Structure formats: C-alpha cells, structure tokens
Amino acid sequence: MELAYSESELVFRDEVRDWLTANVPTHPLPPPYTAEGVAAHREWEKALYTAGYSALHWPQEYGGGGADFMRQMLFDEEYHRAAAPQRLNRLALGLAGPTIIEFGTTEQKRRWLPGMLSCDELWCQGFSEPGAGSDLSAVRTRAVPDGDDFVLNGQKIWTSLSAFADWMFALVRTDPSQTRHRGLTYIVLPMDSAGIELRPIRQLHGEPGFSEVFFTDVRVPAKNVIGEIGDGWRVAMATLGYERGTGLGNHVRLSNDVRQLVDLAKRMGVADDPVHRNEIASRFAEAELFRRYMQHIASQLAAGNGVGSRSSLVKLYWSELDSRIQETALQILGPFAELAAPQNCADGAGFHRRYWHARASRIFAGTNEIQRNIIGERLLGLPREPR
Ligand SMILES: Cc1cc2nc3c(=O)[nH]c(=O)nc-3n(C[C@H](O)[C@H](O)[C@H](O)COP(=O)(O)OP(=O)(O)OC[C@H]3O[C@@H](n4cnc5c(N)ncnc54)[C@H](O)[C@@H]3O)c2cc1C
Structure with missing residues (x-):
C-alpha cells in the first residue's frame, strides 16, 4: 500500500521533479574534499536555496520552506531519485540546524540558520x-x-x-x-x-x-x-537523534542501488545465476520494507510525534542494508571486484567507493553495536548492559 498523497502534494512533487530534471548537474560534481569540489557543491547548494528547496520543513522566518515532513520527504525522495549531488552542508541541515531550532535562542537562530540554508557557512x-x-x-x-x-x-x-x-x-x-x-x-x-x-x-x-x-x-x-x-548532554542527544533518525529519502537511494544490481548482473552476464538472483531479490525485499518504514516515520513526524529511540532502529537498518547491497555488487562483479575499474562495468570504481562508504556507515552516527544496545534497553526493555 502506497501512502495516499493529497492532490496538492502530488502537484508539489511534479514541480520538484521538473525542477530537478532541468537543474541536476549532468556530470558528477568533483568530490567535496578539494577546494574545487567544495566550490562546485556550494554553487549547486546556492541553486537549491534560490529555488526554495534548501530545507523545506524549516521555519519560514529563518529562510526555510515552512512545509511539513511529508513534503520534505517527497522532496528528498525525488532528490535521491534524480541522483542529485550529496548535500554539502548536511551536518548543518541535518544536525546543527534542527538542534538550534529546538534549543537555540532567537538571536542564535537568526545568526546561523540562514547561512546554513544558503551554504554560505559550512x-x-x-x-x-x-x-x-x-x-x-x-x-x-x-x-x-x-x-x-x-x-x-x-x-x-x-x-x-x-x-x-x-x-x-x-x-x-x-x-x-x-x-x-x-x-x-x-x-x-x-x-x-x-x-x-x-x-x-x-x-x-x-x-x-x-x-x-x-x-x-x-x-x-x-x-x-x-x-x-x-546541559550539553541533552542537547547532544537531540543532535544524535536527528543524525540517526531522519535520513528521509535515503530509502530511495538504497532502492536505486538495488536496481543498479539488476543492471550490473545483466552486464556481467550472470542475471540467470540462481545465487545472484536470490541475493538481488533479498536486497529488493529489504529495501522495500525500509521504504515503507520510512514513509511511516515521515507520517509520524508530520503528525507531530517524535522518533525517539526508533532513530537507532532506522540507523541500524539502513547502514546494514547499505553494506549488504554493496557486498552483493562485489559478489556479482566476482573476480573483477578486485579491479579499481572492472571491465563490463561502467561504474566499477563507484561500487568500490560505495562499498567502503557503507562499511563506514556502520561506524559513524554511533556504531551499530551501540544502536543495538539502545534498541535492547530502550525499545525492548532488556537489562542495561554491564558497565
Ligand atoms: C565516516 C565517518 C565520519 C565521521 N565523522 C565524524 C564527525 O564529523 N564528527 C565526529 O565527532 N565524529 C565523527 N566520526 C566518528 C564516529 O562518531 C566514531 O568513530 C564512532 O562514534 C565510534 O567511536 P570510536 O571510533 O571511538 O570507536 P570506539 O568507541 O572505540 O569503538 C570501537 C569498537 O568497540 C565497540 N564498542 C564500544 N563500546 C561498546 C559497547 N558499550 N557495547 C558494544 N560494543 C561497543 C564499537 O561498536 C566499535 O566496534 C566519524 C566516523 C566515521 C567512520
């Protein structure tokens, strides 16, 4: 069952789609750890900001879109579907900004939020x-x-x-x-x-x-x-909740990656191999479940309910799934996986990059062992871990 979007939400989605089709850079931007890469990403962020898409659900008085989480989720889904560049100022938009909106003074919000949105300040x-x-x-x-x-x-x-x-x-x-x-x-x-x-x-x-x-x-x-x-611990925990729990739209990136597994298996001539088919079908089922769960989370947020410790569930699930998807890609590549740019694979280096990044995603935003501890203690009521 798909979420029932309202008429106006569907109109909004079409507008976003059209804008992204017209504006997403046709070539990948240089990586954002060189001056050139940062400048290119800043330019892209400026285009998003000018179009009013930098942070749709932030308050309008500080330059945000004043929209609800459903629209933010619709936007993020379309953004990932269009394979648009990773957000350069994601630590501001996803972590610091929401924390300052929750805990900051009016003066602090006025000082910092607009520069985050425009990406003038990283x-x-x-x-x-x-x-x-x-x-x-x-x-x-x-x-x-x-x-x-x-x-x-x-x-x-x-x-x-x-x-x-x-x-x-x-x-x-x-x-x-x-x-x-x-x-x-x-x-x-x-x-x-x-x-x-x-x-x-x-x-x-x-x-x-x-x-x-x-x-x-x-x-x-x-x-x-x-x-x-x-009182920094309370504020920092809010930041971590935002970091783990509201990767809205990320599920579309994972679903895109699963579809790329299908293309890759065809290109590598192994699409009829029962082992690879089994793995790809499993990744598809897992990505579908995550997509539905994230739609549920977005509807909860739109209704004003927090994510709480479920943010650990979200972080654990997507990072483990990401790792399994990239491992499946390397299995499909077989011995070619050891080459930086394998034959028959236009984006061989891309799979390698994503594989390593997925490994890191089990660590950043709090390791997955820690997420399992939180799930055990706060969602399942298991005894506290021995310290
Ligand atoms: C790509 C990437 C980007 C990052 N970016 C930032 C950043 O911008 N800013 C920032 O502040 N940090 C950043 N980090 C750091 C990240 O938050 C930490 O690496 C992470 O919290 C783990 O801490 P640690 O590396 O000290 O490992 P440790 O805490 O030393 O853990 C080592 C191992 O022991 C396990 N472990 C530890 N305690 C327990 C326990 N109680 N129960 C079970 N297992 C346990 C861990 O799961 C891990 O496997 C980044 C990390 C990565 C990989």
Missing part, C-alpha cells in the same frame, strides 16, 4: 575525541569560563569536512568536578579562531576528508552556548 561536528567515541560522555576537551568567553583546550577527531568548515558545533566539558553526562556543554565555535590546528587524516580507501582538530587556548563567546551551560 559546518562540522566536533563530538568524537580519542577515548570518547561510543562513550561520548567521556569527552575531555575543557572549556573554562573567562569573562564573556570560554577558553577551550583539547582535541577532537574524525571531524568530517573540517578543512572547509566555517563553524563547528562541539561538546565540551565545562565542569570537571562532574563526570560522564553531567558537566558537559554544547557550544558553537568559528573554525578560523586563533588556536585551532587541523591535522588531516587519510581514509582506508585513499580519500582525505577527516581531520584531527586541536584547540589551544581558543576563545569562544559564551553567547555561543546552545541550551544551558552544563
């Missing part, structure tokens, strides 16, 4: 530290009050997009007498502040994209705190 996420990944409450970066500022010392790691970011939203320890979830604060800092040093990290598949970020006596205005001082 954002990165400063949560993870060496020793504080899954156990995020072990954050040790210190922020000491000094006049109207906090002074930051410490280190973040695995900071995506940091080389080009204008702003970072970070979790820091403001009260060292408190441990774990208490005494943490959520703060926003300009990446060009004196005392910030970036050290790039190259990934397993050879691409750059991450940095370690070091803070030495970095002054950050206290007015950049989101929520209350010392």
Whole structure:
C-alpha cells in the first residue's frame, strides 16, 4: 500500500521533479574534499536555496520552506531519485540546524540558520575525541569560563569536512568536578579562531576528508552556548537523534542501488545465476520494507510525534542494508571486484567507493553495536548492559 498523497502534494512533487530534471548537474560534481569540489557543491547548494528547496520543513522566518515532513520527504525522495549531488552542508541541515531550532535562542537562530540554508557557512561536528567515541560522555576537551568567553583546550577527531568548515558545533566539558553526562556543554565555535590546528587524516580507501582538530587556548563567546551551560548532554542527544533518525529519502537511494544490481548482473552476464538472483531479490525485499518504514516515520513526524529511540532502529537498518547491497555488487562483479575499474562495468570504481562508504556507515552516527544496545534497553526493555 502506497501512502495516499493529497492532490496538492502530488502537484508539489511534479514541480520538484521538473525542477530537478532541468537543474541536476549532468556530470558528477568533483568530490567535496578539494577546494574545487567544495566550490562546485556550494554553487549547486546556492541553486537549491534560490529555488526554495534548501530545507523545506524549516521555519519560514529563518529562510526555510515552512512545509511539513511529508513534503520534505517527497522532496528528498525525488532528490535521491534524480541522483542529485550529496548535500554539502548536511551536518548543518541535518544536525546543527534542527538542534538550534529546538534549543537555540532567537538571536542564535537568526545568526546561523540562514547561512546554513544558503551554504554560505559550512559546518562540522566536533563530538568524537580519542577515548570518547561510543562513550561520548567521556569527552575531555575543557572549556573554562573567562569573562564573556570560554577558553577551550583539547582535541577532537574524525571531524568530517573540517578543512572547509566555517563553524563547528562541539561538546565540551565545562565542569570537571562532574563526570560522564553531567558537566558537559554544547557550544558553537568559528573554525578560523586563533588556536585551532587541523591535522588531516587519510581514509582506508585513499580519500582525505577527516581531520584531527586541536584547540589551544581558543576563545569562544559564551553567547555561543546552545541550551544551558552544563546541559550539553541533552542537547547532544537531540543532535544524535536527528543524525540517526531522519535520513528521509535515503530509502530511495538504497532502492536505486538495488536496481543498479539488476543492471550490473545483466552486464556481467550472470542475471540467470540462481545465487545472484536470490541475493538481488533479498536486497529488493529489504529495501522495500525500509521504504515503507520510512514513509511511516515521515507520517509520524508530520503528525507531530517524535522518533525517539526508533532513530537507532532506522540507523541500524539502513547502514546494514547499505553494506549488504554493496557486498552483493562485489559478489556479482566476482573476480573483477578486485579491479579499481572492472571491465563490463561502467561504474566499477563507484561500487568500490560505495562499498567502503557503507562499511563506514556502520561506524559513524554511533556504531551499530551501540544502536543495538539502545534498541535492547530502550525499545525492548532488556537489562542495561554491564558497565
Ligand atoms: C565516516 C565517518 C565520519 C565521521 N565523522 C565524524 C564527525 O564529523 N564528527 C565526529 O565527532 N565524529 C565523527 N566520526 C566518528 C564516529 O562518531 C566514531 O568513530 C564512532 O562514534 C565510534 O567511536 P570510536 O571510533 O571511538 O570507536 P570506539 O568507541 O572505540 O569503538 C570501537 C569498537 O568497540 C565497540 N564498542 C564500544 N563500546 C561498546 C559497547 N558499550 N557495547 C558494544 N560494543 C561497543 C564499537 O561498536 C566499535 O566496534 C566519524 C566516523 C566515521 C567512520
């Protein structure tokens, strides 16, 4: 059963389709970890913004579309269907922005939301530290009050997009007498502040994209705190909920990838192989289930209901499915999978990239082991894991 869209939603969908058909770049943009790639993605983001599509469900007073989640989902579905570029400012649009809308002051919303939408200001996420990944409450970066500022010392790691970011939203320890979830604060800092040093990290598949970020006596205005001082854990958990739970439209990308498996099997001459057929049919069934589940989530959000701990279910499901889809692609490629650009496969390198990215998706936004713990404890009522 498909979701019943209203007449006006279907008109809206047709408008979006037409716009994407006319505007999506015909060639893939250069990767967004070079200056050239970032500039090309910014231009694309500017086109989306000018057309009013940057963030449809954000409040209109800050430059958003003021639409409900169903329209946002319709847009995201069409966006993925059109194979449009990955959103460059996704950490702002998907994480920091919704958090500031929920917890920020009017002044903070006015200051930061418009620049996120237009992509004039790029954002990165400063949560993870060496020793504080899954156990995020072990954050040790210190922020000491000094006049109207906090002074930051410490280190973040695995900071995506940091080389080009204008702003970072970070979790820091403001009260060292408190441990774990208490005494943490959520703060926003300009990446060009004196005392910030970036050290790039190259990934397993050879691409750059991450940095370690070091803070030495970095002054950050206290007015950049989101929520209350010392209440950062609650704010950070909201961010993680947004990160895990509202990848609306992602299911279309996964369904597209399953369809590419069919094309790939035909090109490789193995479409009649029972093992490959079995695997492809299984991926199709799994992607269909996810699509229906995400439509249900969107209708819940549109009705004003939160996703809560179900965001862990969403994150676990899509990242595991993504991995299985890309593994199926490599199985279909057989021995050619070991070549960077296999024969009979126009997009051989693309499958490799997606395979490695899918492996990483089991880690980022909180590892899948952690999601299983959350599901066990909060959705199933199992006893807390031993600590
Ligand atoms: C592609 C990518 C992009 C990222 N981008 C960012 C970013 O922009 N900003 C940012 O702040 N971070 C980012 N991260 C970091 C990411 O959030 C962390 O890698 C993740 O939270 C895991 O932390 P860790 O690497 O310290 O692993 P650890 O926490 O050390 O975990 C190691 C292993 O132990 C398992 N484990 C740990 N604790 C438990 C437990 N209690 N029960 C069961 N198993 C457990 C984990 O599941 C994992 O398999 C990114 C990571 C990736 C891969």
